[in-house]
Amino acid sequence: MLRSFVRARALWVVLAAFALTSAQAQVTITYWQYDFKSKIEAIDELIKRFEAANPGIKVVHQTFPYDAYQQKVGSSIPAGQGPDVVNLFYGWLPTWVKAGYLVPLPENLVNPKQVDNDFVSMAQSAKIDGKYYGLPTAVRSLALFYNKDLFQQAGIGKPPKTWAEFIEVGKKLTVKQGDRYTQIGYGISPDGQDHHLVREVLLRQMGGRPYSDDGRKVLFGGPEGLKAFTMYTDWVKKHGIGIPNFFPGNNGYRDGFIAGRIGMIIDGSFAIGTIRSGAKFNWGVAELPVEKVGGRKANFGSFWLHSITPLAKGPKLEASVKFLNFITSAEAQRYWLEKVGELPARKGLIKDPKLSLDPVYGPFILSLSYAKATPFVDEAAQRTVIVNAINRVLLQNVDPAQSWKMAMEEEQKILDSFYK
Amino acid sequence: MKRSRLSLATREALWAYVFLLLPLAFFLFIRIWPAFQALWLSLYDWNADPSKRVFVGLEHYAQMAQDPLVARSLRNTLLYTLIGVPAQLVLGLGIALLLNAVTRERLRDLFRAIYFAPYVTPAVAVAWVFSWMLSANFGVVNELLRAAGLPAQDFLRNPSLALPTVAGVVVWQNLGFQVVLFLAGLQNIPRDYYEAARIDGADGRQLFRHITLPLLNPVMVFSAVIGTIGFLQLFTQVVNLSFTDQGGPLHSTLTVALYIYQVAFGRFDLGYAAAITVLLFVIILSITLIQLRLLSRRVEY
Known part of the structure; x- marks a missing residue:
């Protein structure tokens, strides 16, 4: 009698522990971008760092050839099979939003005022009716x-x-x-x-x-x-x-x-x-x-941004925004510059004199202060x-x-x- | 022991149906069902969320009638077909006749393999090589023109030359397939017919007109129909020969299939794209039916 009671307790403990770990590793989100070697490697590394800091979230990284990318997104999301976080050219944003492929970033998780302050001004092209639909890691001029x-x-x-x-x-x-x-x-x-x-x-x-x-x-x-x-x-x-x-x-x-x-x-x-x-x-x-x-x-000025799709719901939405915030953080942008060679999208980082005096990056950095992104x-x-x-x-x-x-x-x- | 009441023939037929069921299911669900879905989709304004798709009736069809790029791409597609199909039939038959005259089988197989190679070469590679060969500054084609005392041409950039040039590249690429078809057709014609005709005193031209051509008719019809459908759906080569200005210069190479693609995935306007798809479907279906009607002749000797 006692033995079976102990055994039952042990079973409960094991079950509870299992439930706890699986609850922690429960959220899996998917990130999509097009094939570009250095970007794929950079995102892989950033995912590793993100998962280490957020043990409850797993990020699946999928890439497609550039020519097939929009087609893949266009047909997958309506079928409920696509990405939670997706990378896109800023010029595609209005058509993607209009066709229901993206959702605005929740204001309690991404503060629009903060973004206005922290990111170079062209990032505001990612705003539609006062709401941000995504954030860039890097910008170009x-x-x-x-x-x-x-x-x-x-x-x-x-x-x-x-x-x-x-x-x-x-x-x-x-x-x-x-x-x-x-x-x-x-x-x-x-x-x-x-x-x-x-x-x-x-x-x-x-x-x-x-x-x-x-x-x-x-x-x-x-x-x-x-x-x-x-x-x-x-x-x-x-x-x-x-x-x-x-x-x-x-x-x-x-x-x-x-x-x-x-x-x-x-x-x-x-x-x-x-x-x-x-x-x-x-x-x-x-x-x-x-x-x-x-x-x-x-x-x-132009940029690729990371946005959230309607497939990210509930805990997935929270995890997706967390991931998006991480890959657009100052740490990620600094790493991106080293690894991919693209200019950071945060004002604080481009003020670095080491960057603006660089013979190759310098002219691009200087141009960022007056660059405008066409509102396509x-x-x-x-x-x-x-x-x-x-x-x-x-x-x-x-x-x-x-x-x-x-x-x-x-x-x-x-x-x-x-x-x- | 009980014997089956079905006859052997019936049982065989039943088995055939069982085996046909799988491809039939494939066609119904993968091919035909989506085609009907496109029809339904064309009546709605697209949204990724099905509950937000707005019924617009025939609005997209009305929009199509007003869209200059639909008209342009239809005209271009028709031109591609009118240039491409006859060219690849005539050239394919010509080369097949020449190859058929090669009596050493090894050599004939080698030639056939050479002619077939372009058909299995990726379109991207073909486009890259051709854009260099046709380059106004560095291309071998213009080198030849200059040697002949003719002015150099920017084949792919000149709006009036670009379409025939792309059509030419496609014909070159399809030629191998045509040759293989015709060669098989030629080798299927019994030798006896030629021998009998020759004994009766027929000359080469008569042999070709009264034996070869009529007996090749099934192959001709097949080639013409498949070739026409291929040209009406032309997409890959057009995209790759002018990658950053697809369908350009100045829409001179734009095809219906490419325009559908641009509307669907460049603009995410899948409702309108579906409407143009329905139009293309109707065009292909009617042209194919007409061709089958006009070209098919039963020839028996």
């Missing part, structure tokens, strides 16, 4: 990459400070044999980063702005816009400092730069790693040129509008004024149909 060896051979001492200098340098670095270019000054690429350059950099430098404050009206159709647009298309049409598709393929402009055949490119900080490991010559980075010395500076509603379609505006001029000899006007109308239609 644009800068001018230049081939120091080609500059030296052409007797050019410094990277250009103004667009006029940029054109002069570009001409010196362009080599043509017959109807063929063997080297170009500027790796022009309308569908690379140049559509951002026109919309966010050149336009603002000329004193214009792309959209109304509520983001519903296209304003780039004015004289500043046309001036910016014409200046850009003239690089090909008038000055011949480059041609699109000089090197074919996805990111051909970057490949051509790495191959030493292109003097200058404008690219994002995300390209640093590829250029560093590929380029076999001396290269440098400079802040983007301006209209005139002392003139207005402008830059395009349909990133792919809006990108195509500018790319097509440029291509109409470069490939079909359409008058820039006419092409630019068409672009404005096309883009207004996109905004109208989103906000209808």
